[in-house]
Amino acid sequence: MNLLPKHHDEFRKKEYWDNFFRERGDAAFEWYGAFKDLSLHCFRHIRPSDRILVIGCGNSDFSSNLYDSGYHNIVNIDFSEEVIKSMLEQNAASRPDMKWEVMDMTSLSYSDGSFDVVFDKGALDALMSTDSAAVGAQADSMFANISRVLRVGGRYMCVTLAEDYIISRLLASHTSSGFTCKLDIVTTGAPSPFKPLLVTCTKTSISEESDAKIELTFDIFGSPLSTPQTISLSEALEMVPQVQSFMQKRFDLSMVRPGERFEVVEIHSAVGHPTIPRFSIIVFDFAARAARSAAVFFVPSGRETEYQFSTPSGLADIAAQASCRRLIAVRCNKPHQFPPMAELQVELSPVALSLCPGDAGDLDGDDRIPYLAVGDESDWEAIETGELPLTGMYTVEELSSEECRRRLMFLENQQFVQTEVRLVQPRSTKNKSKGKSKGKKGSKVKTAATPGVETLLEFDYTFLDDHHRAMLVGFLLAGPELLTEAAAHRTPEMQEEVTTIPETLCAPLLRDASKVRGRCLVVGLGGGGLVMALQRYLPSMALDVVELVPGLEEVATKHFGFKKGPLCRVMVGDGLEVVESMAQYNARRTCDSPPPYSYDCIVLDVDSKDSSLGMSAPPKEFVTLEFLKVLRSLLSPSGVLSVNVVARSVARLDDLKEAVRKVFCQGGSPGCLYKIDPSEENVNITLHASNIPCPLPISAPSTSSSNKKGKKKNTPAETPEKAVSRQRTRNLESWLQAIGFSEDPLELENLIPKIENISN
Numbered sequence: 130m131n132l133l134p135k136h137h138d139e140f141r142k143k144e145y146w147d148n149f150f151r152e153r154g155d156a157a158f159e160w161y162g163a164f165k166d167l168s169l170h171c172f173r174h175i176r177p178s179d180r181i182l183v184i185g186c187g188n189s190d191f192s193s194n195l196y197d198s199g200y201h202n203i204v205n206i207d208f209s210e211e212v213i214k215s216m217l218e219q220n221a222a223s224r225p226d227m228k229w230e231v232m233d234m235t236s237l238s239y240s241d242g243s244f245d246v247v248f249d250k251g252a253l254d255a256l257m258s259t260d261s262a263a264v265g266a267q268a269d270s271m272f273a274n275i276s277r278v279l280r281v282g283g284r285y286m287c288v289t290l291a292e293d294y295i296i297s298r299l300l301a302s303h304t305s306s307g308f309t310c311k312l313d314i315v316t317t318g319a320p321s322p323f324k325p326l327l328v329t330c331t332k333t334s335i336s337e338e339s340d341a342k343i344e345l346t347f348d349i350f351g352s353p354l355s356t357p358q359t360i361s362l363s364e365a366l367e368m369v370p371q372v373q374s375f376m377q378k379r380f381d382l383s384m385v386r387p388g389e390r391f392e393v394v395e396i397h398s399a400v401g402h403p404t405i406p407r408f409s410i411i412v413f414d415f416a417a418r419a420a421r422s423a424a425v426f427f428v429p430s431g432r433e434t435e436y437q438f439s440t441p442s443g444l445a446d447i448a449a450q451a452s453c454r455r456l457i458a459v460r461c462n463k464p465h466q467f468p469p470m471a472e473l474q475v476e477l478s479p480v481a482l483s484l485c486p487g488d489a490g491d492l493d494g495d496d497r498i499p500y501l502a503v504g505d506e507s508d509w510e511a512i513e514t515g516e517l518p519l520t521g522m523y524t525v526e527e528l529s530s531e532e533c534r535r536r537l538m539f540l541e542n543q544q545f546v547q548t549e550v551r552l553v554q555p556r557s558t559k560n561k562s563k564g565k566s567k568g569k570k571g572s573k574v575k576t577a578a579t580p581g582v583e584t585l586l587e588f589d590y591t592f593l594d595d596h597h598r599a600m601l602v603g604f605l606l607a608g609p610e611l612l613t614e615a616a617a618h619r620t621p622e623m624q625e626e627v628t629t630i631p632e633t634l635c636a637p638l639l640r641d642a643s644k645v646r647g648r649c650l651v652v653g654l655g656g657g658g659l660v661m662a663l664q665r666y667l668p669s670m671a672l673d674v675v676e677l678v679p680g681l682e683e684v685a686t687k688h689f690g691f692k693k694g695p696l697c698r699v700m701v702g703d704g705l706e707v708v709e710s711m712a713q714y715n716a717r718r719t720c721d722s723p724p725p726y727s728y729d730c731i732v733l734d735v736d737s738k739d740s741s742l743g744m745s746a747p748p749k750e751f752v753t754l755e756f757l758k759v760l761r762s763l764l765s766p767s768g769v770l771s772v773n774v775v776a777r778s779v780a781r782l783d784d785l786k787e788a789v790r791k792v793f794c795q796g797g798s799p800g801c802l803y804k805i806d807p808s809e810e811n812v813n814i815t816l817h818a819s820n821i822p823c824p825l826p827i828s829a830p831s832t833s834s835s836n837k838k839g840k841k842k843n844t845p846a847e848t849p850e851k852a853v854s855r856q857r858t859r860n861l862e863s864w865l866q867a868i869g870f871s872e873d874p875l876e877l878e879n880l881i882p883k884i885e886n887i888s889n
Contacts (some may be wrong), residue, residue, distance in 0.1 A: 431507025
């Protein structure tokens with residue numbers, strides 16, 4: 130028997146409810162909890178002598194149970210004649226003083242001040258099943274009628290799931306008309322991701338809007354407060370959705386799912402730095418059975434992005450040592466200040482308990498949850514902290530060691546290192562005895578190792594972090610011709626680059642085309658490490674770099690040795706909008722010439738602030754089917770799209786791979802999809818989608834060879850995979866020779882065997 134409506138709007142129709150109660154018969158239907166779930170709240174707010182009006186009563190047993198508890202002055206109304214007739218027949222003999230009447234709650238016929246309590250269990254939610262102006266007007270009429278029939282001091286008690294538009298109208302309407310409001314959470318016996326709220330609105334003698342204050346009896350985790358808290362209307366409307374969201378998360382977290390759950394819960398603080406999470410907590414389910422339900426582990430400060438503390442494999446070792454089914458790994462984020470460990474445990478105890486599995490409810494406080502920590506903190510030291518538009522606060526950190534290593538992090542996304550580089554002294558300062566060098570001027574920076582001393586440092590091309598090395602290797606998938614051309618031709622001059630989007634989009638070919646060998650679009654500058662490497666490894670390739678954050682280029686120049694060569698231009702703007710504009714510009718051209726925006730390589734190196742998605746990079750907007758199609762339209766026939774991916778969720782990673790396959794590997798012109806996992810200790814992987822199925826020629830496998838006497842010697846047949854790998858190695862050698870490298874300083878050759886074809 131299906132009693133659910135086809136559309137939410139049917140909840141508001143009398144015909145639906147008549148049929149609902151007719152089909153259901155005498156069996157009671159309880160919205161938002163049974164009487165036992167609400168009884169304590171009722172006994173606290175309602176006196177036995179109170180005149181009680183229950184609106185939208187339906188066939189719930191609530192009124193009958195309340196009557197049997199000594200509350201006899203009860204009037205029940207509903208606009209369904211079917212249910213009123215049925216309930217009257219059931220209760221007339223055993224509860225003679227209780228009344229049942231057919232009435233619309235938006236048009237009450239009772240006189241002013243007739244009741245001490247108006248009780249509503251789901252009636253408002255049924256009325257406001259859709260968010261529209263007409264429905265809002267009906268709700269306002271209902272509120273006005275309730276206010277009129279309540280005496281001064283009377284209470285409107287509303288049990289609601291508190292959807293945003295419902296709780297907003299409910300609280301705003303009553304606080305603006307002389308009511309005080311109190312919010313309680315209703316704890317129901319049956320497990321559910323939805324926790325109803327009991328909103329108690331008390332009518333005062335003041336009928337005008339005053340300084341609205343709302344009494345709150347629970348914290349952001351839905352746990353009872355020892356002392357109720359008074360907050361403003363705006364604070365309540367901000368907090369209620371957070372609590373509801375956390376309660377849904379808590380319900381989900383009640384189940385242990387080894388091999389599936391590796392997710393981040395962020396806890397914000399209203400003081401200090403509200404936009405930066407105070408705690409970022411990884412909830413990792415390790416085993417179905419273990420000695421402990423859960424353990425809390427404090428991630429060492431400054432080492433949050435290390436493999437051991439940021440990946441399932443790394444945290445599995447810690448969970449095994451703790452003998453727990455669930456590990457709760459806590460990151461204490463900068464720039465928040467934290468108390469000593471004992472006080473920190475007290476602060477975190479309600480959070481830890483709320484994140485434990487459902488069967489851990491028998492824990493006595495949190496003293497049976499072990500708190501673990503290691504003493505080794507990072508040697509990274511902040512040398513500059515600042516603030517940029519859109520991203521907020523950032524920090525530049527330097528590693529305390531003989532070599533100068535720098536990294537850039539945005540504090541609102543601390544699980545993601547934007548850039549890590551190594552800086553060295555220019556050759557002119559290393560060997561002054563050989564005369565003055567004509568090398569480029571380095572950037573003046575102060576190092577942590579020598580405070581107060583200005584040192585000339587420049588970008589070290591022999592160092593690149595693992596995922597940027599993998600992205601550089603991805604250029605091998607574009608074929609050997611592009612690499613040798615872009616590497617061999619050097620051009621020292623070009624016209625002045627354009628750095629604002631409108632001019633760039635109107636004049637895409639400002640560069641001297643005869644001096645350009647290949648074009649690359651990079652979305653996401655960061656600290657400039659990858660772009661610097663591209664300028665060195667592909668000096669004749671034109672680079673268009675799009676960076677969302679104004680001022681980030683200056684940070685990259687000041688602290689990371691970033692410099693723009695003659696074929697590199699940096700545009701400040703939203704990568705999504707810039708790419709869309711380029712595609713539209715191409716579509717509008719009327720001549721038969723090649724599209725002005727055609728790239729041999731497109732690189733996506735952007736992160737997402739939303740840690741709840743299970744993927745820190747790229748943002749979900751960059752990997753929709755529609756946007757991937759736009760990106761492919763900008764690629765040359767042999768072009769390659771390279772994407773930096775940081776995914777904690779296997780499901781999200783699989784979804785991303787499948788989306789790229791649909792765009793590049795299916796249809797009339799199938800391409801090829803590759804994956805490079807550069808290091809077991811690196812959370813990044815890179816995906817490379819080529820416009821052609823096989824960008825490299827595969828040599829025929831050799832099956833025999835001749836010795837000195839001319840006799841044939843049998844040798845093992847070479848597999849196609851090894852042939853492709855061998856050819857890529859040869860292409861890399863030619864590439865390095867073309868740019869003047871006698872060796873492979875970045876050890877790119879080591880990544881060639883890690884190129885995995887995942888097209889199918």
